Amino acid sequence: xxxxxxxxxxxKNKEGKPLADAVVMIKEGSxxxxxxxxxxxxxxxxxxxxxxxxxxYLLQIMHDNGTITKEVNIQSADxxxxxxx
Amino acid sequence: MKSKSLSERNGNGHSHVETLTxxxxxxxxxxxxxxxxxxxxxxxxxxxxxxxxxxEGVTILRPGEGDKEVSNKLExxxxxSQTEFExxxxxxxxLENLPLDALYASYSELIPKMEAEARxxxxxxxxxxxxxxxxxxxxxxxxxxxxxxxxxxxxxGTGWLVSPRTIITAGHCVFMHDHGGWxxxxxxxxxxxxxxxxxGSCSSNNLRSVAGWTNSKNRDFDYGAIILPASCRPGDKTGxxxxxxxxxxxxxxxxxxxxxxxxxKGGNQQWFMALKPKSLTSRVIKYDIDTMGGQxxxxxWVKVGQVRTCVGIHTNGHLSGNSATRIVTPxxxxxxxxxxxxx
Numbered sequence: 298x299x300x301x302x303x304x305x306x307x308x309k310n311k312e313g314k315p316l317a318d319a320v321v322m323i324k325e326g327s328x329x330x331x332x333x334x335x336x337x338x339x340x341x342x343x344x345x346x347x348x349x350x351x352x353x354y355l356l357q358i359m360h361d362n363g364t365i366t367k368e369v370n371i372q373s374a375d376x377x378x379x380x381x382x
Numbered sequence: 383m384k385s386k387s388l389s390e391r392n393g394n395g396h397s398h399v400e401t402l403t404x405x406x407x408x409x410x411x412x413x414x415x416x417x418x419x420x421x422x423x424x425x426x427x428x429x430x431x432x433x434x435x436x437x438e439g440v441t442i443l444r445p446g447e448g449d450k451e452v453s454n455k456l457e458x459x460x461x462x463s464q465t466e467f468e469x470x471x472x473x474x475x476x477l478e479n480l481p482l483d484a485l486y487a488s489y490s491e492l493i494p495k496m497e498a499e500a501r502x503x504x505x506x507x508x509x510x511x512x513x514x515x516x517x518x519x520x521x522x523x524x525x526x527x528x529x530x531x532x533x534x535x536x537x538x539g540t541g542w543l544v545s546p547r548t549i550i551t552a553g554h555c556v557f558m559h560d561h562g563g564w565x566x567x568x569x570x571x572x573x574x575x576x577x578x579x580x581x582g583s584c585s586s587n588n589l590r591s592v593a594g595w596t597n598s599k600n601r602d603f604d605y606g607a608i609i610l611p612a613s614c615r616p617g618d619k620t621g622x623x624x625x626x627x628x629x630x631x632x633x634x635x636x637x638x639x640x641x642x643x644x645x646x647k648g649g650n651q652q653w654f655m656a657l658k659p660k661s662l663t664s665r666v667i668k669y670d671i672d673t674m675g676g677q678x679x680x681x682x683w684v685k686v687g688q689v690r691t692c693v694g695i696h697t698n699g700h701l702s703g704n705s706a707t708r709i710v711t712p713x714x715x716x717x718x719x720x721x722x723x724x725x
Contacts, residue, residue, distance in 0.1 A: 301599065303560035320538065320645040322675025329601075329700035331554045333529075334645030334675035336536035344535055346560060357646055357674075364646070 300350050304371055306378030308341040308358065315341025316382055319360040326354040350374055358382065448594025448603045449712035451719065454557075454564035454587065467714055469544075469721065471624030471690055472617075473519045510672045513641055513652040516573035517580045520690055521652060522620040524681060525549055526574040526643040527608075532562025538649040540642035541570065542681040542692065544625060546617035547584075547610035548724025550717055551679030552697045552707070553595035556606035563596070564589055568608050572616045574643065576650050584614035590720050602665035604697045605707045607720040617724075623681055625692040627714050630662050633684075633693060640671050640696055642680030649676045660703045665710060667694045668703035675699070682706045 308316045321343040322334040328349035337343040348354060351372045358365050360382055367380050513521045527549075529537040537558075541551035549570055557564055564587070571583040586608050594603025610616070628636075641654040661668045667682060673696060682694035694706030707713065 303558075320649055320676070322645040323699065324646075324674075325701060329698050329702075329705070331552070331604075332673050332675050332678040332697060332699045332704070333552070333554060334538045334649060336538060336649075338534075338536065342535075344561070346537075346558060347554060359646055359648060 300374065301347055302350055302374035303344050303346040304348065304350070304374055304376060304378060306343045306345065306356075306380055308337050308343060308360075308380045308382055310362075310382050315339065316360055317341065319343065319358050319382070321345070321356060321358050323348070324355045324357040324366060327352045330354070345371075345378070356380070448592060448598065448600060449716060450593040451716055452591055452593050452596050454589045467711060468626035468691065469624050469714075469718055471520075471523075471544075472621050473688070474617075474619055474621035508672055510644070510653040510655045512647075513654050514575070516575040516578075516652050519621045520623065520683075521641060521654075522573040522581065523617070523622050524573070524641050524652060525616075526571040526649065526652075527551060527555055527679065528569040528571070529555055529565050530567045531558050532564060532566050534566070535561050538643065538645055538676045539678045540676065540680040540696070541608060542679075543572065543617040543620055543622035544692075544717060545622055545721040545724040546615035547612070548617075548721050549608040549610070550625075550681075550692075550695060550720070551606055551608060552695055553591045553604040553606040554697065555679045556589040556608065557591045557596045559599055570608060570610060570616070572620050573652075574650055575652065581616045581619055584610045584616065586610045586614075590716075590723075592716060601698065602707065605695045605713060605716075607717070607724075609720065609724050623683060623690060623692045625709055625714065625717055627709055627711055628684070628691070628693050633659055633662055633667065636684045636693075638667070638669055638671065638693070639683050639685060639690075640669075640673065640677070640680050642673070642677035642696065644674035645676035646674045647676075653677075662708070665708050667706045667708050669705070671704060673699050673704045 308319050310316055317337055317339045319337040320334050323330045331347040335343040353370045356367045369378050516522055523543045525541045527539040527541050539555040541549035544550050567585050567587050569583050569585045571579055572581040588609040591606035592603050594600045637656050637658055639656045641652055643649050644653050655671045657669055657671045659667050659669050677696055680696040681692045682696055683690050683692045694708050696706045698705045
């Protein structure tokens, strides 16, 4: 069954420390998504909101250190996306 | 980037921004809109025995209930009855940046594009250009939104002024179903340009949307508003957008302008692009204008001479076409009512 939901992610640097104030958004996706961007908090937590699950999405993450992309295949709203910047 | 390559785009939207219809009409009510709406109503009746699929967490409303206004405030404010379907904007006569203002007054929205292209090279699929002159109209009437959801998660979006203290945006910027519903607070920053806040900022939790979004999570009803406190009236300085209902025949050959605060640029810079629509439905405008997360709520407007009329609210992105909630009569009526609440 397809649902629209929000999925949590955690952003850390290579030393394993959470990265705050990164801007996270969907660059491409298998389904239409809201054009809102999430900002990571002090624990590195961010959200991808209002997405169709299951679905494949290419996330773009922008931080002071630069920009990276990460492809995620989301099968459940319960998963937590782990991203190392 | 939810964008198409240049060769895939329809028309040559890069050479003209002004709407190029021979007889731009200002009909008060679109015949084609009436028609499609009637057809929709008929189909509901014809297939009245069919069932609606259950969708988790969604309340199905009856036809016509989607645009019922909802608010996070208990206070009741009068809703003006509406008979007109076009509301003009207001260009504040600020004197700052006069030479640039004069330049922009004489030319189209593409002037900033030309200026930007002289400063940076954008090749391939990304055709957005940066707006540097965010203290000129209409750019100064476009606002960066820093959103704190009810669960304290942080988000960025875009909105646009329609009165001294009313900002129109996407419904999902004011009401987030998976993050506690109504936003806890939204900071509104007109004309934000990197660290520069030429008109300061104001925060508000006085929010509006409609039942079709808050109860049904229906994409067709994804629009809302922020009413700023009485002490905060940025629209007096920035001016604000007009808005109107336009029919298919008017919109399809028109060039749509979108400017907002995309997250891939950090969310603190305004970026612009213009193209003709790709397709229309009774409630949605689709286009290949490049957008990115953070531009939700951005104005989609047409420009004829110096008259700018918003016809949509940018909400969604996808490779098949990015899209806006179309301003149709019920949407117009709500925006008008919300505008009146921010006078």
